[in-house]
Amino acid sequence: MTDARRLDGKTALVTGASSGLGAHFARVLAQAGAAVGVAARRVERLNDLVAEIEASGGKAFATALDVTDLKQIDSAVTEVEAALGPIDILVNNSGVTAPSAIQRISEEDYDFVMDTNLKGAFFMAQAVGKSMIERKSGGRIINISSTLAHRVIGQLSIYCMSKIALDQMTTAMALEWARHDINVNAICPGYIETEMNADYWQTEAGQAFLQRFPRPRVGEPADLDGALLLLAGDEGRFMNGSVIRVDDGFAVGFK
Numbered sequence: 001m002t003d004a005r006r007l008d009g010k011t012a013l014v015t016g017a018s019s020g021l022g023a024h025f026a027r028v029l030a031q032a033g034a035a036v037g038v039a040a041r042r043v044e045r046l047n048d049l050v051a052e053i054e055a056s057g058g059k060a061f062a063t064a065l066d067v068t069d070l071k072q073i074d075s076a077v078t079e080v081e082a083a084l085g086p087i088d089i090l091v092n093n094s095g096v097t098a099p100s101a102i103q104r105i106s107e108e109d110y111d112f113v114m115d116t117n118l119k120g121a122f123f124m125a126q127a128v129g130k131s132m133i134e135r136k137s138g139g140r141i142i143n144i145s146s147t148l149a150h151r152v153i154g155q156l157s158i159y160c161m162s163k164i165a166l167d168q169m170t171t172a173m174a175l176e177w178a179r180h181d182i183n184v185n186a187i188c189p190g191y192i193e194t195e196m197n198a199d200y201w202q203t204e205a206g207q208a209f210l211q212r213f214p215r216p217r218v219g220e221p222a223d224l225d226g227a228l229l230l231l232a233g234d235e236g237r238f239m240n241g242s243v244i245r246v247d248d249g250f251a252v253g254f255k
């Protein structure tokens with residue numbers, strides 16, 4: 001039997017919590033009992049989320065964070081730990097795309113995607129991992145990758161490259177930090193409807209794209225809850241270096 005309050009007493013930090021999946025992950029972790037630090041650049045949205053979580057009886061704290069700035073990473077970790085206690089769970093979720101044909105990709109586009117999705121995620125995990133190692137507490141790091149790590153589509157080359165590298169980062173950290181009792185795993189979501197893409201699925205192009213999926217449907221954020229809570233909670237204690245696709249079979253192939 002799974003305990004609905006399985007994360008009581010734990011502190012989590014979710015990056016990119018100002019919208020979409022990150023905001024959802026923060027709500028789910030708070031409902032499961034964790035005190036949740038929420039971080040991103042759009043602080044007003046984070047403050048609204050904190051108010052919502054607190055109104056539901058949870059505990060949360062907002063901190064400004066640009067993951068491409070290493071100083072901000074350190075200060076966000078310090079602030080969350082001062083406000084909520086040592087971080088037990090990091091959900092490394094911040095991510096961006098810059099859709100473009102390969103021949104038109106600029107150095108700025110390349111750096112924008114890689115610095116956020118890979119470099120930012122690396123140094124975020126490093127900062128939280130260092131704190132866990134110093135405290136000898138162990139912990140969980142959950143990297144939010146993508147089904148597009150395992151199946152490329154046009155116009156998203158740098159994004160796909162960043163996510164497959166994030167998967168390998170996950171396994172490298174899992175290997176080195178096992179001795180510190182830190183489990184590092186990744187979730188690779190398929191297409192999930194969020195405010196950013198909801199309109200697209202209603203367009204002719206969106207509908208045509210859907211018809212090529214093994215099943216013509218997109219997921220909802222709650223479809224990721226099982227994997228998230230598994231990796232965050234005690235049930236996931238024997239999982240380390242796992243890269244879990246939750247994509248309704250998208251990466252398996254087009255029909």
Ligand SMILES: NC(=O)c1ccc[n+]([C@@H]2O[C@H](COP(=O)([O-])OP(=O)(O)OC[C@H]3O[C@@H](n4cnc5c(N)ncnc54)[C@H](OP(=O)(O)O)[C@@H]3O)[C@@H](O)[C@H]2O)c1
Binds near residue numbers: 016022041116193
């Ligand atoms: N939705 C999907 O279908 C899907 C599928 C597979 C994987 N994913 C992955 O899931 C994650 C969340 O995506 P989403 O769909 O929820 O998109 P989203 O709504 O655009 O959320 C992206 C989040 O990342 C944050 N972010 C962007 N740049 C940042 C930076 N420099 N520093 C800190 N935070 C930054 C944004 O916050 P600020 O702008 O406020 O900083 C925002 O909260 C991403 O890693 C994405 O690749 C999504």
